[in-house]
Amino acid sequence: MALVVVLVTGGSGAVGHLVVRTLREHGHRAVVLSRQPGTGADWRRGDLASGKGLREAVVGVGAIVHAGSATAEFTRTRATDVEGTRRLLEAARLEGVGHLVYISIVGMEGVAYPYYRAKLAAEAIVRQGSVPWTILRTTQFHTLMEFFLAAFSRLPGLMTVPFGWRFQPVDPSEVATRLAEVATGAPAGLLPDFGGPEVRDFRSLAESWRRARGVRKGLVNLPLPFRFSRQFAAGRLLCPDHRNGQITFEHYLARKYPVLS
Numbered sequence: 001m002a003l004v005v006v007l008v009t010g011g012s013g014a015v016g017h018l019v020v021r022t023l024r025e026h027g028h029r030a031v032v033l034s035r036q037p038g039t040g041a042d043w044r045r046g047d048l049a050s051g052k053g054l055r056e057a058v059v060g061v062g063a064i065v066h067a068g069s070a071t072a073e074f075t076r077t078r079a080t081d082v083e084g085t086r087r088l089l090e091a092a093r094l095e096g097v098g099h100l101v102y103i104s105i106v107g108m109e110g111v112a113y114p115y116y117r118a119k120l121a122a123e124a125i126v127r128q129g130s131v132p133w134t135i136l137r138t139t140q141f142h143t144l145m146e147f148f149l150a151a152f153s154r155l156p157g158l159m160t161v162p163f164g165w166r167f168q169p170v171d172p173s174e175v176a177t178r179l180a181e182v183a184t185g186a187p188a189g190l191l192p193d194f195g196g197p198e199v200r201d202f203r204s205l206a207e208s209w210r211r212a213r214g215v216r217k218g219l220v221n222l223p224l225p226f227r228f229s230r231q232f233a234a235g236r237l238l239c240p241d242h243r244n245g246q247i248t249f250e251h252y253l254a255r256k257y258p259v260l261s
């Protein structure tokens with residue numbers, strides 16, 4: 001097996017850090033790109049939003065897994081995801097990097113959500129092909145389900161969630177395994193969608209989460225008057241014909257909260 005040097009943007013994030021770990025476990029060299037300071041030759045400091053450090057970050061790299069994104073900084077989405085992807089590709093092209101793998105989202109063109117518009121624009125830039133590419137679109141991670149559920153449980157005494165939202169959550173470790181495999185192979189264009197094992201409504205996810213966390217608050221439906229909310233409920237983000245992951249939300253919770261689950 002040929003050793004590949006892979007730069008992982010977002011290598012400190014939910015899926016990126018697992019991509020780094022998986023690549024290293026398989027004998028490859030994984031280099032993290034982060035805005036934060038780090039130590040050692042395999043940590044490169046750079047900022048997609050300003051372009052600072054990107055030229056240096058791609059030196060000596062054979063492939064890139066591009067998982068860096070302004071997932072929680074919505075005012076920076078355009079600069080980070082759209083312009084940042086353009087800048088990263090330009091740096092990669094100049095360095096002669098042979099493969100860029102972009103992680104994207106199943107069904108997002110069917111949902112009116114500003115972050116998804118930025119992801120679509122970034123995908124389009126990748127598809128222009130200045131660097132040979134692969135795009136893997138996945139469903140929502142278990143970690144994102146938890147993030148949503150924690151946000152909906154902030155009210156004292158009551159947990160209010162949109163019961164009708166539907167997701168097909170997938171474990172980031174399974175996505176990371178796939179990304180590492182793809183990054184160390186040949187560019188393959190747009191891959192088939194990659195989804196979790198079950199289609200679930202948000203009420204049932206909330207019930208499992210409450211049980212696992214020992215949350216005793218009452219659970220109440222929260223109808224949200226937004227187009228994206230209706231589109232979540234309509235199943236636009238699902239790919240039921242692609243149940244690639246095996247780890248269910250309950251497996252994920254049991255691993256994370258072993259005492260109560």
Ligand SMILES: NC(=O)c1ccc[n+]([C@@H]2O[C@H](COP(=O)([O-])OP(=O)(O)OC[C@H]3O[C@@H](n4cnc5c(N)ncnc54)[C@H](OP(=O)(O)O)[C@@H]3O)[C@@H](O)[C@H]2O)c1
Nearest residue numbers: 010012013014015034035047048049068069071140141144
């Ligand atoms: N979460 C999901 O359910 C899901 C589903 C499908 C696809 N995806 C896609 O997967 C990717 C990763 O998602 P995630 O949930 O793992 O994200 P995450 O945990 O929120 O991590 C985001 C990463 O992006 C990096 N980042 C943010 N702004 C940056 C900038 N200006 N320059 C350089 N790095 C920057 C952060 O690194 P530092 O803070 O260290 O700089 C961090 O490592 C995203 O593209 C997302 O759209 C996510």
